[in-house]
Amino acid sequence: MNLSNSYSELPGNFYAHVQTAPAPKPHLLAWNEDLARHLDLDELTQDRAHLARIFSGSEPLPGGVTIAIAYAGHQFGNFVPQLGDGRAALIAEAISPVDGRAYDIQLKGSGLTPFSRNGDGKSPLGPVIREYLVSEAMYRLGVPTTRSLAAVASGGRVMRDRVHPGGVLTRVAASHLRVGTFEYFAARNDRDALQSLADYAMARHYPEAVAAERPLLAFFSAVVAAQARLVAHWMALGFIHGVMNTDNTAISGETLDYGPCAFMDEFHIDKVFSSIDHRGRYAYGRQAHMAQWNLARLAECLMLLDGTVDEYEALLSAFQGDFEARYAALMCRKLGFPEPIEEHQELVTAWLQRLQNEQLDYTQSFRQLASRLDANDPPLFDDFEARWLQQIDRQPGGREQAARIMATSNPRFIPRNHQVERAIQAAYEDDLSIFNELQQVLSAPFQEHPGLEHYALPPEKHERVLATFCGT
Ligand code: AMP
Ligand code: MG
Numbered sequence: 511m512n513l514s515n516s517y518s519e520l521p522g523n524f525y526a527h528v529q530t531a532p533a534p535k536p537h538l539l540a541w542n543e544d545l546a547r548h549l550d551l552d553e554l555t556q557d558r559a560h561l562a563r564i565f566s567g568s569e570p571l572p573g574g575v576t577i578a579i580a581y582a583g584h585q586f587g588n589f590v591p592q593l594g595d596g597r598a599a600l601i602a603e604a605i606s607p608v609d610g611r612a613y614d615i616q617l618k619g620s621g622l623t624p625f626s627r628n629g630d631g632k633s634p635l636g637p638v639i640r641e642y643l644v645s646e647a648m649y650r651l652g653v654p655t656t657r658s659l660a661a662v663a664s665g666g667r668v669m670r671d672r673v674h675p676g677g678v679l680t681r682v683a684a685s686h687l688r689v690g691t692f693e694y695f696a697a698r699n700d701r702d703a704l705q706s707l708a709d710y711a712m713a714r715h716y717p718e719a720v721a722a723e724r725p726l727l728a729f730f731s732a733v734v735a736a737q738a739r740l741v742a743h744w745m746a747l748g749f750i751h752g753v754m755n756t757d758n759t760a761i762s763g764e765t766l767d768y769g770p771c772a773f774m775d776e777f778h779i780d781k782v783f784s785s786i787d788h789r790g791r792y793a794y795g796r797q798a799h800m801a802q803w804n805l806a807r808l809a810e811c812l813m814l815l816d817g818t819v820d821e822y823e824a825l826l827s828a829f830q831g832d833f834e835a836r837y838a839a840l841m842c843r844k845l846g847f848p849e850p851i852e853e854h855q856e857l858v859t860a861w862l863q864r865l866q867n868e869q870l871d872y873t874q875s876f877r878q879l880a881s882r883l884d885a886n887d888p889p890l891f892d893d894f895e896a897r898w899l900q901q902i903d904r905q906p907g908g909r910e911q912a913a914r915i916m917a918t919s920n921p922r923f924i925p926r927n928h929q930v931e932r933a934i935q936a937a938y939e940d941d942l943s944i945f946n947e948l949q950q951v952l953s954a955p956f957q958e959h960p961g962l963e964h965y966a967l968p969p970e971k972h973e974r975v976l977a978t979f980c981g982t
Pocket of ligand 2: 757758767
């Protein structure tokens, strides 16, 4: 195993050394063998009891260094100068033998740290299961994201709205650098620390920026582009992050923090999922705007080192174009078109309007539309479908090509909240069957899974999950 922890070589005010709390009776619920292999950790795979001890924080990972990272952040628009890893610990960094990249290995729910404030440093099992399922689904859907290596039941109890079984999630990330990490040092006017942080971030994620004439501006531009791509991808999949605070905005451009998130069932542009988001700040249709707001906070930090407001504004203004181009390309593919020309984009708009007016399921509607390409279907096309088919038929690749594109752009399976909730409730009763079946369908979300088709279905009225709690 090739383990280190480069973050622990940064100045002492970047983190605190911590000791994770031993779990009362750790029990392994999930181990991601595929990811373990990618990280060269597969020699651990044989011994499940050992895995449960390591990935509950009961025993150190040999070769790792355990730290909690300092960061700040704007939460729902309000600045909090100190947040930090309050219930998380970075236990090691692994260099993948497959791609040569560095990955952070972090335990979530492994006990108190100097950043715990009023919290208990623990996590109920519910959010552990949710993040495991949703982050791995996101990865298989092709979206940049942190991943999940392990889910462990701690055997202990965690007090929230009621007593919950405790859990620990092992999260794997390109890094845990956030916009909020920059804000932490900017708020203290600590320019040396900001420069060290920027140097570290560039070397790790955007090495091409290091060689640029104005490295920090090049770095900012790269982060803007990565966020624009990310949010476009979320939107195309009907994903609502739910808490796009600056501390949940990863510099790497990965999806970070699966709290009150959701893949939408029936489409609505204003849908909000977080039960604490009363004003709809992080509604589905506001995500591109909020990402830009977060990037403006990053610019304010970097400006302490180099660049003017005008320079950063010019770079940030590239977001909208990047986002729109990427979103249009993805949406046109969802309708079966290889290129996002204007007349296809008009169809996208009409299609989404229809989904919203008729309260149709976002994910299923695209698959149902694709089934209309089947020549054997009765020709009962409405006005939208007639226009759509006309444009498809004008493509050199015709319906066959459209069917291929749609089959690989429109998932059958997404982690629907009502199923995730069922998996959690069953796991609380020691039944992992739903959790395991969901893992199976979500590991290949574009394929058929005979016998498990019901996981593709939207919720019945009584099954709907209307809001999710952070559940921390
Ligand atoms: P999050 O909701 O995951 O974005 O977390 C926001 C902040 O609250 C971070 O600083 C977390 O470390 C902290 N936090 C959340 N839950 C807990 C907890 N149970 N114990 C201590 N800190 C927590
Ligand atoms: Mg967070």
